[in-house]
Amino acid sequence: MKLSDQPGDPDKIVRRKLSDQVFDRLRDLIASGEIPPGDPMPSERDLMERFGVGRPAVREALQHMHTMGLITISHGERSRVNALSADSVLSRVDDVARMLLSSEPAQLEHLKQARRMFESGMVRVAAAQATAEDVQDLRDLVAEQRRQMRDPAAFVTTDIAFHNRIAQVSANPILIATSQSMLRWLFQYHGGLLHWSGNEDTTLQEHETIVDLIAARDADAAVQAMQAHLDRSKQLYQHPERN
Structure with missing residues (x-):
């Protein structure tokens, strides 16, 4: 077996889902304070333009953030960043x-x-x-x-x-x-x-x-x-x- 074929090869390029990449970017924006707790998230259209992705990738990333408790999604309103605490986590x-x-x-x-x-x-x-x-x-x-x-x-x-x-x-x-x-x-x-x-x-x-x-x-x-x-x-x- 060639070295490059071994499991866990660090040189292997793995293609990640677009929604995962959007999630990472949004999480970084929250962690850095660019979008502080209580503030609304950018609109789906703004995120699509900013990251150059389609609506499905943005929506999947936002839903993942909601599931993790990082944001709250309310019907008919903009998503908002949650204030995190040890208890809420x-x-x-x-x-x-x-x-x-x-x-x-x-x-x-x-x-x-x-x-x-x-x-x-x-x-x-x-x-x-x-x-x-x-x-x-x-x-x-x-x-x-x-x-x-x-x-x-x-x-x-x-x-x-x-x-x-x-x-x-x-x-x-x-x-x-x-x-x-x-x-x-x-x-x-x-x-x-x-x-x-x-x-x-x-x-x-x-x-x-x-x-x-x-x-x-x-x-x-x-x-x-x-x-x-x-x-x-x-x-x-x-x-x-x-x-």
Whole structure:
């Protein structure tokens, strides 16, 4: 076999679709700030003239950008550039993540493991950085959960808010968005809200202990308490067919 025939030959010229090239150009215009968030995209005719391509290539590129969340296409109006954030980017993979978790049960166990590692890091950061306001917010969430003990759905919602609030102490938008996404993916597999029955007091005690350790800036103990809390509760998250 000749060298030039080998797979992955860097000298081989690959002809790319016109729409892919238009997409790359438009993405560069957005990344460079030439078309800032909130601004309308150039018209299809302007793009056709600028890039020397036909309408199908422009429309396919714009649709690809819309699918990726880079722009919003509204009927009868010009497309507009979206303001991107860590949360908006991660939220767009929600459906794919849920499909993965549904089709491959082993991935749920991987998600639990990832959450344990992630939240151990988050509570360590919280113990080092939490302000008095952060600690009070966490105590308020525990108190709110206590008032919701007879409302399983509200109890779970506040449970999510508690863990997200710990991540918010980091003031890191990527970590905060990761926490929100991970919990969204995980809580859809909560093994029926009735699983909370009889565990509410234990959950509240564990949350209170975690907050106390954050307030005391005892990072090692806070990590141990969080890990014990997640290890105890991980059996609450199951695939529907296993409930």
